[in-house]
Amino acid sequence: MASAVIEVDDLVKVYSGGTRAVDGITFRIEPGELFGFLGPNGAGKTTTIRILATLLRATSGRARLAGFDVETQAADVRRSLGLAMQTPTLDAFATGRENIELIGRLHRVRGAELKRRADELLELMGLTDVARKLAGTYSGGMRRRLDLACALVHRPQVLILDEPTEGLDPQSRLALWEELERISRDGTTMLLTTHYMEEADRLCRRLAIIDNGRIVIEGSPAELKAGVGADTLILQLDARDPEDLARQQDDVRRVLIGFESMEALTPEGFGVSLAVRDAGRAIPELMRRLDRNGAGVHVVGLKIGQPSLDDVFLKYTGRRIRSEAANEPIILGW
């Protein structure tokens, strides 16, 4: 088992203010894996990444990257690592090519090899046409791609990406996903954090849901979704006003007493959402019950949804991820 590229054991980080940002995290990433950290902002994802990237000292616990200890062998860790943080960090007064070449030089990529590598990455990221323009003039998507190119210039064994598509429009996001999949296919081990469900679902072969500094569940997206068990069944109701809607929702609840396949019923603005095991088979029985006893219930739509990572997150943390997102603390100087 010594082959893991990233090995984290009972990692804890307590900031000087007393905040336990990381509270005993353990995981391992095998060579070539694309592993995701899914969790709301403030969950401890970035702190974990900063410890792995040797930018922050852990309070306790152990972390190894490419076989090197992040605390005692920081230089070796840095040589093996490509890093792109949450907001692209570029030298705005340097051109795209200069940005890539500086990071390359610091990684001791030199001479003709450096030039070739820069050409290759500019081409790969679709930045060849703007290679001689200052990075400060780039659009958000271009900055992301240039940042990624910088992280890849020394062909790192491990690529760590913090929220790689944060702030991108859907089109650029899709393009970046394809790029990341390609890099992963080439054998680079990747750790990425995200609070986008679709992103984790699409990219990560394995992921850990992290909340309040702890990993609450870990597995492949399919496993995690299967673990939720029930499908989501959405009943759209035609109601005149909120009171009418509430009455109909109560009726549905009453009608479904004793309906065995149902695990949960949640009133929603559009009607009700049901968690139902094997929803396809349960629908006839559901309709029969509504037909027989649901005279005041006006169903205008019925939709079956497979469980999403959203449901997985809800199940293990009791919250939805969306409502928690984007509440970054503001850091004040003096």
Next chain:
Amino acid sequence: MISAFFYESFYLGLRTLRRFFRVPANWIGIILFPLIQLFVFSQLFKDIIQLPGFRASGSGSYLAYLAPGQIAFTAFFAVAWSGSAILVEYRNGYMDKLRATPIHRLSILAGELAPLFIESAIMAGGILVLSVILGASINTGVVGALLILVLSGLFGMAWAGTSFVPALLTKSEQATGTLSLLFFPVAFMSTAFVPPSLMPAWLQTVNAWNPITFLIEAIRPLMVSGYDWGAIGKALLAIGVMGAVLQTATLWAFRRLTA
């Protein structure tokens, strides 16, 4: 180890220079104020040169007296806000990007400080050229001019600590800018405008310790008379002591910030 440090500092320093010279506002802002003082004061106070204290300095005109002071001012201005740049990159995460590469941590600081020698020297050189155009002369010729640039560059590099220390300690651009202003009186109390013999006693005492005065008094003979190695030696000593104190503090503040 040492060669790695120079390699890293060299490329990081090139980047710092690029960052400085690619924004014209940087160098226009630095040169403009000394230039205006040189241009306006040399005419406004033209006849002040008749006062006895000025003759002793060897200057034939007030412009000739004023020019060395404005060259020193330029070196002073060139680094007055130099700490802000490293602060911006600390905040926006670029410093983290550099720290995550396999380089010596101090290369990042050296890559910021070393280029200030070139920035200050070139800026001071700009004012030197402009003052010659306005009518000042350089009695020691090209060698003396180069010596002036070296002194200005060294001064700038050493003085930069007055901006780096507050920047690294407060982590606030605003505080850094405000604290930099506190050092302006030091420049204005120097012998840039008036020789010490015409100053009140307390100001003479201040100038016995004012590093900017030592720089000005080393530059002035190079322009108006000849090599005054005593003055040059004193200036180098003042710059050396000031640099040692300020840059030790900078180093300490930098280590504290990036710990």
